[in-house]
Amino acid sequence: MSQALRIFDPALCCSTGVCGPGVDPELVRFAADAAWLAAQGVDVQRFNLAQQPGAFVEPAVKAALQSQGQAALPLVMLGDQTVATGFYPSRRVLIKLLGLSQA
Numbered sequence: 001m002s003q004a005l006r007i008f009d010p011a012l013c014c015s016t017g018v019c020g021p022g023v024d025p026e027l028v029r030f031a032a033d034a035a036w037l038a039a040q041g042v043d044v045q046r047f048n049l050a051q052q053p054g055a056f057v058e059p060a061v062k063a064a065l066q067s068q069g070q071a072a073l074p075l076v077m078l079g080d081q082t083v084a085t086g087f088y089p090s091r092r093v094l095i096k097l098l099g100l101s102q103a
Helices: 025-039 053-057 059-072 091-098
Strands: 005-009 044-048 075-078 081-085
Touching (some): 005 025, 053 059
Parallel strands (some): 005 044
Antiparallel strands (some): 005 075
């Protein structure tokens, strides 16, 4: 896989958001999907607004934040292409975007 899958998360309490007493089930699902993709050899990079704000100055991310505010997050990019804003795509969608076979 030559293109990295980059996820720009909203401010979360930890790198995946799967911590604390009130865990969002969508974050649990996506964390599992991201781990599965990494196990398939995909370069998965996650950036948390609370912990790595410098990553959010990338032009596409900055533009999305300026036009949509926090509603743009999470923002998911494959290489330089934005593939999702405001939600975490399903594993099925990610598999299709990355050209992987379902296990």
